[in-house]
Amino acid sequence: xxxxxxxxxxxxxxxxxxxxxxxxxxxxxxxxxxxxxxxxxxxxxxxxxxxxxxxxxxxxxxxxxxxxxxxxxxxxxxxxxxxxxxxxxxxxxxxxxxxxxxxxxxxxxxxxxxxxxxxxxxxxxxxxxxxxxxxxxxxxxxxxxxxxxxxxxxxxxxxxxxxxxx
Numbered sequence: 001x002x003x004x005x006x007x008x009x010x011x012x013x014x015x016x017x018x019x020x021x022x023x024x025x026x027x028x029x030x031x032x033x034x035x036x037x038x039x040x041x042x043x044x045x046x047x048x049x050x051x052x053x054x055x056x057x058x059x060x061x062x063x064x065x066x067x068x069x070x071x072x073x074x075x076x077x078x079x080x081x082x083x084x085x086x087x088x089x090x091x092x093x094x095x096x097x098x099x100x101x102x103x104x105x106x107x108x109x110x111x112x113x114x115x116x117x118x119x120x121x122x123x124x125x126x127x128x129x130x131x132x133x134x135x136x137x138x139x140x141x142x143x144x145x146x147x148x149x150x151x152x153x154x155x156x157x158x159x160x161x162x163x164x165x166x
Contacts (some may be wrong), residue, residue: 005100008032008078009134012102014057015042016080022047026141027035028056029061029079037063038075039063044116054089055079059083060094071095078129080138084107091127102138 002010008030017068019042033037041059044054045051064070076133083091083099088110091099099118101111110117111129118127 002034005078005130005133008037008076009080009100009102009138011037011040011135012078012080013039013137013141016138019043019055020141020145021161026145027055027079027081029059029077031059031075031077033063033067033072033075038066052086054084054087056083057090060096062091063093073097076100078133081142082111082113083118084108084116085110085117091118092120092123092125095125097125098130100130100133102132102134103142104131104135 011030012028016026019028020026022044024043024046027043028061029041030037038058039062041055041057043055043060044053044058047053056077060072061076063075065073071094073095074097077091077096078100080102082101082103082105083086084105085108099111104111104113106113108114112131116129117130120126
């Protein structure tokens with residue numbers, strides 16, 4: 001039997017798999033209000049050619065449109081990878097009540113790894129934070145994606161070298 005957090009993280013994983021299908025880093029999220037998903041998002045940076053096309057930003061935009069308010073004070077965001085500084089800032093700005101993270105990001109995470117922007121006392125809003133929900137499943141998906149990406153780059157480099165030699 002899944003916990004409520006696991007249930008919604010599974011939905012975020014479905015979004016991450018959509019990103020994977022279009023060769024994007026597999027990051028997905030959902031926003032829940034009153035025990036219903038009101039918005040979904042997945043990474044589309046390469047597809048859209050914009051640094052702003054993170055899963056969280058996409059979902060926040062949709063949730064604000066759905067609720068008719070920029071404040072998401074009674075919502076929870078479930079995300080497969082720890083938010084970056086841009087997304088963590090947006091989560092504080094929209095007054096997200098709670099964020100549930102699967103995998104932490106030691107290189108760029110701003111919900112506790114590099115810095116915790118979500119819970120800085122200096123800001124006028126702090127976000128409740130839960131981490132490690134379905135971490136292994138999400139970490140494996142991300143690791144596999146980057147292993148495959150390195151293989152592709154290595155193959156491409158080898159192919160280019162062969163073409164130069166001919």
